[in-house]
Amino acid sequence: MTAELEERHYDAVTVLLGPDGGRYPDGNTFLVRGPEESLLIDPALGMLDRRNALPAVDRILNSHCHEDHYAGNHLYPDVPWHCHEADIEGFESLEKMLEIYGYGPVIEEEWIRRLVEKYHYTPRADVVPFRDGDVFELGGSVRVRVIHAPGHTRGQCFFWIEPQDMLYLADVDLSSFGPYYGDAWSDLEDFETTLDALEALAPRSWATFHHIGVLEDRESFEARYTRFRSMIGDRERRLLEFLDGTPRSLDEIAAHRFIYRPGDDVLFVDAVERRSMAMHLERMCAAGSVREVEAGRFLRS
Numbered sequence: 076m077t078a079e080l081e082e083r084h085y086d087a088v089t090v091l092l093g094p095d096g097g098r099y100p101d102g103n104t105f106l107v108r109g110p111e112e113s114l115l116i117d118p119a120l121g122m123l124d125r126r127n128a129l130p131a132v133d134r135i136l137n138s139h140c141h142e143d144h145y146a147g148n149h150l151y152p153d154v155p156w157h158c159h160e161a162d163i164e165g166f167e168s169l170e171k172m173l174e175i176y177g178y179g180p181v182i183e184e185e186w187i188r189r190l191v192e193k194y195h196y197t198p199r200a201d202v203v204p205f206r207d208g209d210v211f212e213l214g215g216s217v218r219v220r221v222i223h224a225p226g227h228t229r230g231q232c233f234f235w236i237e238p239q240d241m242l243y244l245a246d247v248d249l250s251s252f253g254p255y256y257g258d259a260w261s262d263l264e265d266f267e268t269t270l271d272a273l274e275a276l277a278p279r280s281w282a283t284f285h286h287i288g289v290l291e292d293r294e295s296f297e298a299r300y301t302r303f304r305s306m307i308g309d310r311e312r313r314l315l316e317f318l319d320g321t322p323r324s325l326d327e328i329a330a331h332r333f334i335y336r337p338g339d340d341v342l343f344v345d346a347v348e349r350r351s352m353a354m355h356l357e358r359m360c361a362a363g364s365v366r367e368v369e370a371g372r373f374l375r376s
């Protein structure tokens with residue numbers, strides 16, 4: 076077994092680790108096996124390396140409709156795919172998928188190419204919707220409960236896996252990058268509501284798609300959670316400094332970079348900076364800490 080095909084076992088859950096620590100564009104895929112059924116959560120790119128020894132499952136659960144989370148779905152054409160009803164449109168067609176991102180025409184051609192060639196985007200008309208509170212019974216005491224956790228996308232969900240009370244957090248990934256709310260279908264305030272709700276939950280372990288895998292104690296979770304959440308305030312503080320003394324446009328704000336680092340070579344960086352920082356600007360204007368001093372130019376109050 077190569078390093079890229081590592082697995083970790085936690086009772087009913089097997090974590091199929093992605094290469095390079097599950098860093099984007101890869102991620103960790105979660106296999107949940109019960110006495111009667113089994114399912115796979117978020118088949119990542121790493122599943123392609125496992126294509127000669129794929130675990131047999133009865134269904135696929137997608138925590139949300141994003142390229143890195145469905146890159147391995149196409150390896151399972153004959154089992155049902157499930158996704159929250161709010162994100163399900165993304166599986167209907169590439170056009171609808173592009174609406175979720177809303178990255179705009181500048182990068183569209185290249186983004187479509189990547190979605191199809193690299194992430195194996197596969198439209199499917201019969202994806203089965205789930206909702207908050209739905210439960211997948213896998214036999215015995217093994218079950219997976221859906222917790223709607225919007226903000227990253229409209230339909231992102233956590234999965235509470237019993238009996239070990241492992242909470243799968245999808246892209247609330249507790250990374251040092253911080254929360255991602257850069258899509259047309261992202262929402263900063265929903266993300267914060269989701270973070271509030273997460274803090275109040277008391278599972279026995281926390282699992283993420285990227286980087287971390289599984290955290291088994293509350294102290295580790297809280298340290299990561301606090302740092303992750305603080306990135307929202309950090310971005311807002313840096314924006315306030317940038318708007319101190321000189322009125323700036325959204326173009327200038329996006330070019331300055333508050334989400335990605337200046338050297339990060341990411342195709343959708345401009346779209347994500349704009350969408351994310353426009354939400355910060357809007358609420359800072361509403362709160363009075365920033366004013367629009369002339370059309371499209373903003374200054375710290």
Ligand SMILES: [Zn+2]
Pocket residue numbers: 139141227246
């Ligand atoms: Zn995502």
